[in-house]
Amino acid sequence: MEQVLLILDWILYVLFAINILYLLVYSLASLRRNLPVPPSAIKHKRFAILIPAYREDSVIHECVYSCLDQDYPTDHFDVVVISDHMQPETNASLSALPIRLVEVHFEHSTKSKALNAAMAAIGNDYDVALILDADNVIPYNYLKDVNDLYACPGVEIVQTHRIAKNLNSDMALLDAMSEEINNTIFRLGHVKLGMSAALIGSGMAFQYDLFRDTMANIKAVGGFDRELELTLLYQGKHFHYLPETFVFDEKVQNTNDFSRQRRRWLSAQWHYCTVFARFVFRAIASRNWDFCDKMFQQLSIPRLLLLGFTFLLAFFFSFYNLFWSLKWWGIFILLVTALLIAVPRRFCTSRLAAALQGLPYTFLLMAANIFKLRGANKKFIHTSHGVVNSSNK
Template sequence: MIPEVIHIMEYILYIYLSVSVGYIVLFSAASHFFKQKKYPDAPVLQRFIILVPAYKEDAVIHACVTSVLRQTYPAELYNLIVISDHMRPETNASLRKERISLIELHEKESSKAKALRIAAETITNQTYDYVLILDADNLISPCYLQELNKATSQGIKAIQTHRKAKNMNTDIALLDAAIEEMNNSIFRKGHIRLGFSSALTGSGMAFDFRWFVRNIIHTHSTGEDKELEELLLRQGIHIEYIDTLETLDEKVRQPDALRNQRRRWIASQLFLALKMGRNLPTALAEGNGDYLLKTLQAFIAPRSILLGLIGFFSCILCIFSPVSSIKWWILLILLNGALYLAIPPNMRYKYMSRILRQTPYFVIIMLLNLFHLKGMAQKFNHTQHG
């Protein structure tokens, strides 16, 4: 009786993990057929408000501000607001000398969502067309707003740009950069290619101004980008992805920073899964394909955990039940192949050996993170930059 129960449990787990792997394989393959839309030059120039939440970001905020203020876009058509939270007085003093608005926060409990909500309150009665959200460690090119304007002038209400690593100076940073590009392939290019919305990723995000000020008040977790994504999809608003418009983002350099960051992200995913699960009947009734796909994505296991679990069962069953292990080995091969294809060719050829060296460590810390998730979705955990 006990072996039969174990056998049934193995098959149930296999089916769940197969769905997760199938999702990754499908969208990784689709990403290779992605073609970026070409937006024509826009005769109308949109007005942009750029929000940069900055919690203890003294080391990087000036570089970010400089990259925003050197835009070729007409200066009178965009404004920059830095939301300074617990930054040093001398940093704030130097920022006041720039052509920006500065909001100083001294919150007992800080969060990016709270910073954005407070900033939104200050611009509610102002006239802008789009809101662009950047992180304090981001850098953008001088023609960034000019290119973004081409897309926004087409009436697109939500856009995710290509967030790309600005540093790969340690093996951990390189691994983080590779994971970012996998996400771009699977959850952005792959999604768009098959007619679904792009996933949001925290920065380099542009939203219709009126939509943003009405909806940012509903974000309260550490995964504010995922909450915004859920709100967009629930309202039937498509999220576009511009692969050619790069937002440079600093990758974590140290193992502890990577572990804490990913633990927060797993907790946010679980929080989102529970939230979206409750709205699933409505999405089904309305035929909201974007929302249904996002709900499925929220419930699939992270890729590192897939690698750990599938690899474990492949090896164990190879010893105790060689025939049963075959299906697990096939699943493991499919997963590895899809992840390999999701990494850009230039990164694969140049850095693959270094990425592979760090992968076992990353799988282990992600599995251990599963036991330390309590309260992480509401607990702000700052990633140090600079």
């Protein structure tokens, strides 16, 4: 019996260690010298700012106003709101603004449907498609920064730095910290090693024709950005990153929204892992390391589950066999080190220490979601915005 347990111990250890070393390598890579700042562009590209808005009456106006208030020639960008199931009075007030309002009425709504409908309505007179969520807010110099990078040769796809708009609950703070860890490891660390940055669903810009043609073949219900990302990476496209160009995004404010959101993400991760698995060997043969790296991310253990289960296994083996436990405590320390490097210093406050007390419950929610993935990627799961759960403040 002990021999079987020993074999299982080592199988789990190797699996967990590979995941942890992956995070550590890119976390350390983020500490390398800063990325060069692109020079100011002479030519202004024409932007279509596409904002899918499903039942987003409470937040859409703030997003639109931030887009209109850009330090960029007004005749070189259009704000396009795709209104899906929003109130008539919201649509009326949006129609009074200098934007393009595209009203859609899908029986089963998805972002991919909304974006494709918008591009069919607005035509092709654009250089860049910029995708925002309805709860996003961008600073006045946002378009200028993106345009400057597009002036550099070969730039087709750009991910900007999504950052928390709100820290008004413990869950929002933890969600904001989690996203910054993702920014450090999967975007900044990657580009500093010459790899593609990960896309994140909003605050991302594409060469317009490329985005239109690619999206025409994407029918994703959930996780359209994952399908889009894997499709483009398989085509050999490279994703750039602007770490100092921020898009402010509303973080989940209660445990119910967190659980639904993560269930959607986990389901999409597993679904697209199976869909694109058949391309892995061809990608290896053609040395398409960006695609292989992304497929490894699809297969990897979600970070919170990795943290929780590594601790639990180290704790368990401390009582069963202290010698066995040493290697588990070793990789647990490496994992904590990788995460601490990736957390911005501004988060290291007494408030974070208090919020971390809720981490075990958050881990349990994530673990429970493993058993709720069936069918989650076949229906649109909406996360409400602009609503605060007072019990979680």
